[in-house]
Amino acid sequence: MKKINHIIFGMMLLSAVGCKKDFLEKRPQGELSQEQLTNQKGVEATLTGAYALLNGNLSGTWGNYASGPSQWLLGEVTSDNAHKGSDAGDQPNMNALERHSPTSTNDNLSTLWTRCFEGIQRCNSTLRILAALQASSGEKFADKRAAEIQAEARFLRGHYYFFLARAFKNVPLILENTTDPAVDNTADIYPAIVEDFTYAVANLSTTKPLDQVGRADKIAAQAYLGKVLLYQKKYAEALTNFTAVMAARPAITTLDYKANFDITRENGPESIFAVQHAVGTDGSGGDNGNVGDMLNYPYGGSSKTSCCGFFQPSIDLANAFRVTATGLPMIDGSYRTNPFKSDFGLTTAQKAAYQVERSLLVDPRMDYTLGRRGVPYRDWGVMQGDPWIREVTTGGPFVPYKNSIEFAEFTNGTAPGSTNVNGLNVNVIRLADVYLMAAECQVELGNLPEALRLVNAVRARAAQLPVATDKAVGGAPAATYRVNPYPAFPSQTYARDAVRFERRLELAMEGHRFYDLVRWGILKPTLESYSAFEGQFLATSRGITIGDEDNYFPIPQEQLDRSNGVLKQNPGY
Structure with a gap:
């Protein structure tokens, strides 16, 4: 548009x-x-x-x-x-x-x-x-x-x-x-x-008005109506809309997670409503591009852009991707025990000798959500750690991933003279979001088996992701990647925690988290607990x-x- x-x-x-x-x-x-x-x-x-x-x-x-x-x-x-x-x-x-x-x-x-x-x-x-x-x-x-x-x-x-x-x-x-x-x-x-x-x-019908892909259609309206009803805790009404959306799209397990953040595969079947961005073809100088995210790239000459080093994933988020030996999330908060910090806090000599922690048990979505040292970052090359970060003591050791594009797409996918303004669409609502909102409704309505099915479908799709590799050791996996389905939801409380945690893993860095915490009524305990943890490493998070x-x-x-x-x-x- x-x-x-x-x-x-x-x-x-x-x-x-x-x-x-x-x-x-x-x-x-x-x-x-x-x-x-x-x-x-x-x-x-x-x-x-x-x-x-x-x-x-x-x-x-x-x-x-x-x-x-x-x-x-x-x-x-x-x-x-x-x-x-x-x-x-x-x-x-x-x-x-x-x-x-x-x-x-x-x-x-x-x-x-x-x-x-x-x-x-x-x-x-x-x-x-x-x-x-x-x-x-x-x-x-x-x-x-x-x-x-x-x-x-x-x-x-x-x-x-x-x-x-x-x-x-x-x-x-x-x-x-x-x-x-x-x-x-x-x-x-x-x-x-x-x-x-x-x-x-x-x-609206299920056909895009005027056959233009960026316009709203009935499916987008049903998804958005369901979301607004969910915010009002009208679970049954919201679920009716989510069910219609899921029925109109392919099963989530058949769709590629990576396509949501690939400028060459925009507006695919998982995209429910996306803001269309365009650069370089209309003389706008980037005005129609993804200007909201223009600061949010790795920083420094060793990366592919020189600006601007904003929007760094937290150490807490990185550790949320850790899993148990059985491949399940640590929803009890135990992921904060002996936390993974990449090369953060190491001496100069220790950083020079840094090696990827290949024994780290993690969900593969970690490396499609954030960049970490020693692991290939899209096609930009291996993420180098400090040289890609503007101020490690302010933002920590990780860089954002989902809002950037492949370096091979810079010529056509970024604004002339401004490589930090790209044409990548932003999904306001995508199918995995709908699955997890539907799962939330099912939990609150007491249908735990159906909530389990929906969450496990999202997890099954995650298990299909190609693993990141460690080029320093001949392309071996850069971690021990493991995602398995929940065997059961034994209680409503457990199911609620599992759905909420899955939303964090699946939708991290996509603009949902603060608003989710507010509508769940858990902003205060979540952020004050986070402050106590993250504040051990970064003063920016201390004492909130x-x-x-x-x-x-x-x-x-x-x-x-x-x-x-x-x-x-x-x-x-």
């Missing part, structure tokens, strides 16, 4: 909250009027503009880190999965997020808020202009396409509002017919999000305490100021 750069879609609606009515009635210079857009081309262009905000980019490649669809900063760095990385002095507002001490002036929070509301405004504009066209004497859309456009716009609006609701909770609801800009943020907006996705399910306010982020101060008291700050900030 290409970004429309030649149409200005208007000012943020919220930026006008509290202003005089006559100001609101003035159209900004350069903005096309509704009358000019009230035709089929205008409606389609406005809808395309609503899709364009999915990559989080409003005004250039830099600065979109919190609004990117991967949600790496607010969904992972704020959890036990990742560190901000880079060096201690770089992006200090990100440090505050990692340590759960943000203020309302944190620019990353403002970025998410403004980008999502710009997307919402574009969805609302699409719906208004469409309604005006269909009520006019002009050339109308056929009823089927008109309903489809409404469904696409409402799907996208549901997506943007969901991103806001899980981050801020208290969000003003502004729909296409809202006339008073002074909307407070005290009402629960989840019912409206459900309504949007429900409409999308009813009015979690209060009730940390389940959500503060409302951006600039929005509070503009509202003249209409918007209320979240409790605790």
